[in-house]
Amino acid sequence: MKVHLSRRYHFSASHRLHTESYDAAKNTAIFGKCNNLHGHGHNYTVQITLSGQVDTATGMVCNLVELDAFAQTNVLACFDHTNLNMLACFRDAVSTTENLSIEIHRIFQRFTAAHLERVHVEETSNNSFDYSGDLAAAPGVI
Amino acid sequence: MIFLTRKAEFSSAHFYWNDAWSPEENQRVFGRCANRNGHGHNYTLEVTVCGEVDPISGFVVDLKELKDILEREVIDVYDHHHLNLEVPEFKTAIPTTENIAIAIWQRLDNKIPYAKLYRIRVYEMPDLFADYYGEL
Numbered sequence: 001m002k003v004h005l006s007r008r009y010h011f012s013a014s015h016r017l018h019t020e021s022y023d024a025a026k027n028t029a030i031f032g033k034c035n036n037l038h039g040h041g042h043n044y045t046v047q048i049t050l051s052g053q054v055d056t057a058t059g060m061v062c063n064l065v066e067l068d069a070f071a072q073t074n075v076l077a078c079f080d081h082t083n084l085n086m087l088a089c090f091r092d093a094v095s096t097t098e099n100l101s102i103e104i105h106r107i108f109q110r111f112t113a114a115h116l117e118r119v120h121v122e123e124t125s126n127n128s129f130d131y132s133g134d135l136a137a138a139p140g141v142i
Numbered sequence: 143m144i145f146l147t148r149k150a151e152f153s154s155a156h157f158y159w160n161d162a163w164s165p166e167e168n169q170r171v172f173g174r175c176a177n178r179n180g181h182g183h184n185y186t187l188e189v190t191v192c193g194e195v196d197p198i199s200g201f202v203v204d205l206k207e208l209k210d211i212l213e214r215e216v217i218d219v220y221d222h223h224h225l226n227l228e229v230p231e232f233k234t235a236i237p238t239t240e241n242i243a244i245a246i247w248q249r250l251d252n253k254i255p256y257a258k259l260y261r262i263r264v265y266e267m268p269d270l271f272a273d274y275y276g277e278l
Binding site for chain 2: 006009060061065
């Protein structure tokens with residue numbers, strides 16, 4: 001029987017929304033207070049949704065200890081208490097939470113114990129972003 | 143079509159153990175959850191049903207009736223009980239969050255008048271939950 005399993009992780013990071021493609025006036029106009037020269041920060045929540053058949057021996061879609069270890073090594077250790085703009089993945093991309101969601105989706109595709117359905121990232125309690133890969137959202141993912 | 147979600151809570155004890163494995167293998171796979179003395183959680187259940195809005199009542203489902211069904215079929219059986227030792231479906235299945243979601247679906251399927259069961263979501267804790275949509 002196919003079940004969706006969701007696990008939430010938390011990290012804190014700073015960033016600044018800015019692109020060299022725009023001049024200073026346009027960066028301010030487009031990104032507003034998020035373009036502040038010295039940056040600002042958020043407590044991010046990452047919610048990973050995986051799906052798969054429930055293993056009859058374990059009762060699990062995948063082993064949570066393995067999932068947590070993967071998240072710790074590949075996401076939290078990379079992003080927590082960092083400046084996102086200094087990371088290689090944001091050297092050529094604005095550190096919006098849209099781009100962060102895509103990057104975390106790319107990372108979790110390497111976790112192969114279950115199918116990656118969706119990455120949901122909350123930047124604040126009012127802003128959240130979902131990325132399911134480059135497919136139309138399938139029924140049953142909300 | 144409207145989707146309606148009703149929440150309920152239950153507090154239960156459980157542990158993870160596969161009798162076909164050695165104690166060492168159970169410990170390796172399930173870690174702290176393999177403690178045979180059990181541990182417990184405050185679970186949150188979200189039951190989502192879908193259907194058309196009745197033009198007279200304005201309801202998809204009678205909420206009082208849905209609450210009574212959840213209490214009779216799930217909460218009375220699970221709340222303040224030990225899932226492994228006291229709930230029949232977990233004599234043969236390990237009471238993981240995934241299996242609890244499936245078991246609650248099976249307890250509620252075809253029991254809710256007028257509306258169709260759409261999703262069972264079970265939170266073991268705020269950062270871990272499982273969704274079951276039936277066999278799609």
